Amino acid sequence: MTKHTLRAAPANRQTPAFPAILAASLLLLSACGAAPGESAVPPSGAATDPAGSSPTGEGGEAKESRAPVPRLVLTHSAGVSVLDAKTLETVAEVRLEGFNRLSQAGDGRHVLISTGDAFRVFDSGVWTERHGDHGHSYAGPPQLTGRAFAAGEAGHVVNHAKRTALFSDGTGKVEIFDPATLSDALKTGLPATTAYTAPEAHHGVAIPLEGGKLLVTLGNEERRRGLALLAAPAGEEGRERAELLRNEECPGVHGEAVAAGGTVVAGCEDGMLVYRDGAFTKVASPDPYGRMGNQAGSPASPVILGDYKVDPKAVLERPTRISLVDTATGALQLVDLGTSYSFRSLGRGPAGEALVLGTDGALHVLDPETGVEIRSIPVVPAWEEPEIWQDPRPALFVQGSTAYVTEPATSRIHAVDLTSGRVVKSGELRDVPNELTGVTG
Template identity: 55%
Template structure:
């Protein structure tokens, strides 16, 4: 089924499907400088602000809620989205990708900055779509956004900031030899890292240069899954028995301390050489509820396990503004790990204790960190909470009209 587009309540704002181009805006996510542009019909109709206005997005069964990140009030309820959807920032500070049946569709969160002036308007789904049989991972790095179609192995890459022009960006495409649930990362030298696999197994990664000739390959990574970028443009992917670390043309395998020690979800910080990952050690579990997370030093290859004393899920991992590792536990608290001491430095209660549902698509509390704030969704209470990481206090809470599933945001 296709995503049903919604342009509700746009009022005086010029519709996104017109020929009026969206102005180029600056964004810390895109890493581009703002361009000076004349006032357009869009900015004239928008509300102006003296500083950027970050917004959050949370999916629910049938739509997406856009929230003001400061007040947690609902800005817009974009309904009529059929099927299970996933949300990812597009990388330009303004758009999000809604991954639904048959496409990656850009959602305009309608918050942006032009030079020193910021603007907000009414969010809406756009006509910018990238067809995909089974939309998978969305990766942002070095000003580029990479989309991976699990159904075909097609990889599409484009400049993240190009989305700000309001039309579908020019893309570079590559297709893996066999389709699989995979991921790809575009690097600053033009090279491309992709996973290796097929519908039966996933075995490792390959790195191709700018001409798409092979640079490096490693197929000693059973069940390869996920990616993160650490300091010095170091790319890490998880395996069922450790991780693969790629940097400067070489791939290094770091073995887990257990024969089966799966690291399938990672949270990186491009200013830190330490990678936060999950850690599962029971290959026979129908649903393992792990209590340990992994910290991998991508420079030395040292892998350390930290026991939280509580379980967590794949939506529980984040990084703080100072590189701290943050994990949302099923005890309802944020566990702040000092990556230097490899120990929990602080525990911040946020929501009531909860249990991970068996089906991964089912709602459960989710963590999203932006700047110095950690946002935690609470499906049990149809709410979301903002935690000031500097003070360790819940600074704001907001009620939601729907039960939240995924949680993410844009900087504006």
Template identity: 55%
Template sequence: MITARRPLRRRLLSIAPALATAAVLAACASPGASGGPDAASDSSPPDAAEAEVATTRIVATYDGGVLVLDGASLEVVDDLPLDGFLRVHPAGDGRRVLVSTDDAFRVLDTGVRVEAHGDHDHYFAVAPELTELAFPASHPGHVMTNADVTALFADGTGEMQLYGRDDLRNARDLSDVDPDVHASTAAHHGVVVPLEGGGLLTTIGDETTRTGAAALDAEGAELARTDACPGVHGAAVAAAGAVVLGCEDGAIVWNGAAFTKAQAADPYGRIGNQAGSAESRIVLGDYKVDPDADLERPTRVSLIDTGSATIRLVDLGTSYSFRSLARGPEGEALVLGTDGAIHVLDPATGESVERIEVVDAWTEPAEWQQPRPAIEVHGDRAYVTDPAASSIHVVDLSTGTVTATAEVPHVPNELSSVGS
């Protein structure tokens, strides 16, 4: 049983210093531009000086810290040291990211903001800050944002923390964020997905076995559950709010009222990592068939149709890793292969649409924490890490060309992006 405590007023750590006093930059967008992250929310500092500024920033983890980069030029905006193995996730507000440490989700303010001003927008940027504010969590795990709510899962306790997009609008006020907290029956490597209307979808399991998922309404009452998903892992949201969770024999689909099984073609057909898009009812997933492999290097990916609960398998002719899956601006399925190319698939048919050469051929390392090429999509740009060259590439997905490459001062590992 999943238990909920609502409302719970748990305050976050509140010892962050004020934002850095570096110069604040701003630029006017063309008339009619829509508001972006934090639009018309954070008041700009009184000494803000107007100047041209890029509104996208990229965050890259490395062994010993995180880099914040300009999304257009890849210039290093800041280098923030932090010990331990680090992971990075969007915080859900278009401005901040969550950095997973050993015992918390730390809040990194990238400093980008858009403020509506009449018939145009003002773009502001301040110095990034790795704040002291954190969501405490034993073994921080998956982070999911859906329906303007971000959900954090702590594998060490099974505790789930959920907060709304507006709760992070002002970095100085993070001590006022009081996440709703839910408790799993047992600790496990899980995930929780916020649902429209205030409900949630969460995995079921313990330290040794994961069996399925349950859906709860806004009051914490159970709507439905399924035990038909052995080894449940990962989640993605598709068009119309359908949710896919991976299993060792396919996937399960939540359509808002019930769970449906999408059966794999093989007795063991594991889908553990997924990428969804609001532009497509198809979810892109990995696909592995060897339950005894220490490291399987699959060449097939799965396309899970949330409407029919069926799975199409596509052989790429090259292997890939769990950091290889992404979606394009129109819902295209993108897979970064070990041949060094981004393979662009039509999710509805599985047909190869384009092959974009980006990096040299590479081999997936045996340890999952070790750097390997990773892909992050923001708008019509794909950002691809090149650990062997300590570089990051920018790919224009509309033209299929690499438009920028920059060597960075540390070997990049995981990526996240913010801004407009």
């Protein structure tokens, strides 16, 4: 394993641009039944309501549990599977045609399924109601709620500052809501949102900040170039957002992550753009093209883990180096793992450890400060990243001190205890897994 250390250029405090008054109408899509091509297929002994628009738990379906019941949600060619995160046993299967993407809704219970024309709300069936110094946890059958946020090419979902932001690539529309209100709102519709529309549609991302401010990508279908900081909504109807700051030194801007202290980053084709303490800082790559388009952050560390690609002409580049960007100092380390990985290979441990699932089949655990590998945990057989990015490949998802790794080649999933460094449980899946996420319950 080799590593190289670099340091960023001084912070670049941009002059605020002219205020921009931008608005978008809230579009809601609500349905009472399952759409064509959908049905719920519970495993033996389980029950699922495929058409119910009410949250799981009404009608006496859910039961109180002694503690929160975390669950995993994964996609496959036939739909969505829900697993018990502790036993890895299947809780329910829900059929949903098409290539579907998963994002956490931000409330520990719901998952948003990007289906192309909507962010559909999926209820995992587990939640905890807080009552002062204690809580009551419940578990019931999962279901596709029938509620959805209409979208033109549903894209990135970001949870930050106790808000969830949805970005529609086809229209540039952004919708932001409080995830704490989602469960109650689903009983009759959708939660109240604030909306914004980018000047031009593009494959973008929006990051809610404290105080109602918003970071949003700049670009169009041909070219993406940076980030803008927008003020909290103002005006009689709360539709106006003045632009406070922008930085256009981030070609191909993509993705986002948050480090300790609320520092936000986005990846560029020549480094990483950092927003911290009211200013943008560019961390430059040592190569003319050094893309850090996928990132993973941790509230326990100021360091952002990113990928690192150097071939702008590659149809599929299989990099072996990862990037570690210290958002407090601007220092950049490039660490060669000796194995390649994919965009679904990056994660963070409970203490901020940098986790990378390599094509050698091992989960590599690194100290983010030094870039030194702490341990290598064998999990799955060696694999090769497929050329089509939508195709299944081993995926990594971390919840607490457990890392979950899918094995599409054998339709299995593995739970890795990050404390002991061992695979502690494996489970059989009915279908070939693709995307993976989870809820805490």
